[in-house]
Amino acid sequence: MFRELFVQELESIGIQSVGIVSLLSLFMGAVICLQTAHQIGGWIPAYTIGFTVRQTMILEFSPTLIPVILAGKVGSNIASQLGSMRVTEEIDALEIMGVNSASHLILPKILAGVLIVPFLVILSMVLGVGAGAWIAVATGVSTLADFEYGMQVDFRVFDVSYALIKTVIFGFILTSVSAYHGYYASGGPIEVGRSSTRAVVWSVVIIMVSNLIITQMLLN
Amino acid sequence: MIELHNISKSFGTHDVLKEVSASFERGKVNFVIGRSGSGKSVLTKCTVGLIEPDVGHVEYDGRNFTSMSLKDRKAIRQEIGMLFQGSALFDSMSVEDNVRFPLRMFSGLSEKEIKLSWKKGIENFKSIRSKYLLYK
Numbered sequence: 158m159f160r161e162l163f164v165q166e167l168e169s170i171g172i173q174s175v176g177i178v179s180l181l182s183l184f185m186g187a188v189i190c191l192q193t194a195h196q197i198g199g200w201i202p203a204y205t206i207g208f209t210v211r212q213t214m215i216l217e218f219s220p221t222l223i224p225v226i227l228a229g230k231v232g233s234n235i236a237s238q239l240g241s242m243r244v245t246e247e248i249d250a251l252e253i254m255g256v257n258s259a260s261h262l263i264l265p266k267i268l269a270g271v272l273i274v275p276f277l278v279i280l281s282m283v284l285g286v287g288a289g290a291w292i293a294v295a296t297g298v299s300t301l302a303d304f305e306y307g308m309q310v311d312f313r314v315f316d317v318s319y320a321l322i323k324t325v326i327f328g329f330i331l332t333s334v335s336a337y338h339g340y341y342a343s344g345g346p347i348e349v350g351r352s353s354t355r356a357v358v359w360s361v362v363i364i365m366v367s368n369l370i371i372t373q374m375l376l377n
Numbered sequence: 378m379i380e381l382h383n384i385s386k387s388f389g390t391h392d393v394l395k396e397v398s399a400s401f402e403r404g405k406v407n408f409v410i411g412r413s414g415s416g417k418s419v420l421t422k423c424t425v426g427l428i429e430p431d432v433g434h435v436e437y438d439g440r441n442f443t444s445m446s447l448k449d450r451k452a453i454r455q456e457i458g459m460l461f462q463g464s465a466l467f468d469s470m471s472v473e474d475n476v477r478f479p480l481r482m483f484s485g486l487s488e489k490e491i492k493l494s495w496k497k498g499i500e501n502f503k504s505i506r507s508k509y510l511l512y513k
Contacts, residue, residue, distance in 0.1 A: 158481050238469075245468070246461040249427050255454040256482055257447075 162265040170231050170266070170332070171273030177230060178223055178277045179284055182214075185222075186285030187292040189213050194298035203299045207307025210289035212316070219281040220320040221368050224274060224327035228360035232335035235266055236356035239339025240349035248340070263336040267329060274328030275321050282320070319375050326371065327364050334360045378402050384423055384433035386416075393419045396433070418462070425457055426450055455483065 193209040239262060242248050251258040286308065293299040299307075338356035342348055379401040386394040393416040401407045409417050422428040424435055426442060434443035437453050445453070466475050473495060480491045 241468075247467055249422075250459075250461060252427060253425055253454055253457055253459045254479060254482065255451040 159261075159265060162261075163269055166265045166269035167273050169234070170227075170269050171277060174227060174230060174277055175280070177226065178281050181223070181226060182219065182281040182284040183288040185218055186210060186214060186288035189218070189285070190289035190292050191296065191298065194293070194296075203303040204307035204310060206293055206299045207290070207304035208310055209307075210304075211286055211308045211312075214282050214285035214289075215316050215320050219278045219285060220323045220327070221364070223278050223281050224324065224331055224364055225361055227274065227277070228331040228335070228364060229357050231270070232331050232356050232360045233353045235332060235335040236339035236342070236353040237349055239263075239336060240342035240352045243340065243342045244345055244349060259340065263333075263340065266336055267332045270328040270332030271325055272328075274331075275324045278320065278324045282317075322375065323368065323371050326367060330363050330367060331360045334363055378436075378438060379424065380436040381420075381424065382433050382436070384420070384430045384435070386419055386423060386428065386430050394423065394430070398433075421459075425459055426454070 190206055190210050193206045197203075197205050239248075242262070248258045248262070251261060290301065290304045290308075293304045294301050335356040338352045338359065339349075342352035381397055381399045384394050384397045385392070397420060409420060411417050419428060423430045426435075430443065434441055436442060437456075440453065442450065442453060466472075467478065470478065476498065477491055477495055480486060480494060484491070484494075486494065
């Protein structure tokens with residue numbers, strides 16, 4: 158039963174988010190490339206464009222903004238699902254049957270979030286950098302060789318590790334905070350909506366504060 | 378037998394239950410009747426442990442349910458059947474999955490055995506339903 162729920166959550170949190178993650182990453186990678194090209198204005202080496210796109214995508218955009226976006230999409234979904242189950246007494250029914258409702262309903266979501274969000278972030282990094290390379294060549298702001306050189310120059314594997322550590326923590330935050338707000342919703346449908354909003358707001362706030370703390374701890 | 382001993386429950390300043398005592402004997406049908414908001418649901422939820430009473434305790438065949446650990450409560454809860462006001466079916470599941478759910482959670486049967494059990498139950502239900510329609 159747990160395995161079945163876990164797979165369902167992987168599909169709900171992960172597979173169903175591939176579209177939005179891909180779309181945002183492609184456009185953000187392309188925009189970062191064009192903005193960097195505009196800033197360097199011809200007097201800084203063109204490979205800087207590839208370098209900047211890579212660093213921005215790996216260090217900040219993919220590991221932080223993708224979980225923030227997922228907090229909106231997945232977090233509100235988790236909170237409203239659990240909130241609805243609370244107000245329609247489904248959670249009470251589970252308790253009456255002797256089922257540990259928190260473990261049954263929340264644990265698969267948290268584990269799925271912690272496992273699948275890093276994969277979405279890796280996908281985002283690849284697509285963002287790829288889109289940056291494509292737009293650089295397509296608009297002529299850089300040659301592919303310069304972009305590739307910039308992508309490789311001063312590359313540190315630890316940057317990717319740092320990004321993935323953040324991602325695992327953010328995956329935990331966005332699923333657990335949303336689940337908390339949904340699970341403890343009370344009242345009727347209006348309160349379910351409110352709990353969903355609170356879930357998104359608090360997830361984003363906690364992700365941002367954690368981002369600062371983790372960055373200070375790991376990079377400085 | 379289920380016994381309620383001096384159950385009191387308040388929400389904020391509003392006292393919903395004040396020292397309610399009752400006993401529900403095995404084999405007897407009992408009714409709790411009252412106006413809307415008089416505390417029938419709260420009393421029922423206190424009885425099955427979904428709401429903790431502020432004062433008093435509930436006993437199931439002499440076992441103090443209120444002071445039990447969650448683990449011990451689980452065993453008693455599996456002896457309880459409760460129909461909620463809103464039916465409390467799992468919306469995300471089909472009727473079949475709703476019926477199968479407790480079998481999957483507690484019976485230890487394989488999926489194949491659960492399927493057989495489900496089919497048998499449905500056949501019984503159909504035969505009862507057709508008899509009922511004939512009588513009508």
